[in-house]
Amino acid sequence: MxxxxxxxxxxxxxxxxxxxxxxxxxxxxxxxxxxxxxxxxxxxxxxxxxxxxxxxxxxxxxxxxxxxxxxxxxxxxxxxxxxxxxxxxxxxxxxxxxxxxxxxxxxxxxxxxxxxxxxxxxxxxxxxxxxxxxxxxxxxxxxxxxxxxxxxxxxxAASEAVTPTASPLSRREIHQATGMVLVQMNVTPTDALLVLRAHAFSHGKTVRAIAGDVVARRLEFSPVD
CATH class of the missing domain: 3.30.450.40 (GAF domain)
Structure with a gap:
């Protein structure tokens, strides 16, 4: 803690x-x-x-x-x-x-x-x-x-005021990564995106960076117990 x-x-x-x-x-x-x-x-x-x-x-x-x-x-x-x-x-x-x-x-x-x-x-x-x-x-x-x-x-919400909007290209990569995660974890698209956001949050990275790792298959997720 x-x-x-x-x-x-x-x-x-x-x-x-x-x-x-x-x-x-x-x-x-x-x-x-x-x-x-x-x-x-x-x-x-x-x-x-x-x-x-x-x-x-x-x-x-x-x-x-x-x-x-x-x-x-x-x-x-x-x-x-x-x-x-x-x-x-x-x-x-x-x-x-x-x-x-x-x-x-x-x-x-x-x-x-x-x-x-x-x-x-x-x-x-x-x-x-x-x-x-x-x-x-x-x-x-x-x-x-x-x-x-x-x-x-x-x-x-707190970071949006100081963080530039991601490019359409990076958003497409996030959507692709979301699809991969929902298959890996057998969850809904909403929960798959939440997993990406949570992983980014806990590791101090952007969702875009985590999505890139997923798409490049440097990062995979297992089903939630």
Missing amino acids: AEGSSTEGGVEDTALCAHFLVALPVDGAAMSVFGGTVPETVVCATDGLAARLDELQFDLGEGPRWEAARTRRPVLEPRIREVAHPLWPVFHTALMDTAVEALYVFPLTLGALDVGIVELYSRTPGVLDRTDQAKALVLANETAWNLLDRLLRVQE
Whole structure:
């Protein structure tokens, strides 16, 4: 994750967090986005406790959100107060002053790209069953695409004022690359273009440059898991 936290990314939307509360047996949710050249941005929090849990882990530099980001796997703690956690002892101690009984953290990833993290908490202990875990993973994937699209639109809108319009020739190359990516990843044209934009964003390059690499077959994409 990038150092520093901000709410200036222009993607704040409490509805993104609320979707998880509607679909899952949890009491609160918080979400952060990070990656590429963007500092970590708090996207939403459904309540003060959710926001506090996110802030506490960020300040301490430890906790399940960091573990999920590092491993790129969900971290599920159905009885977080009852079990010692050697990887994040300070956060576990701080947790004792809250009403949280369970934490479920899901990384927001798209292929090799890290988009962010969503943290869910419950005031009662309990395991997320397979159905709920499957729902959470689907929501996490949909949210990752949504967040990335919003973030990239904000970034591109900010750069349009200082970036010359690409030539028609370069646009044709982008269209060609989009077609190649949709075949490689078995996604829609819209998502294929988003993949190109995301790769350019995360590597500090232009979409035109990435499209050129795809067309020249220097770069290929694999299907999203």
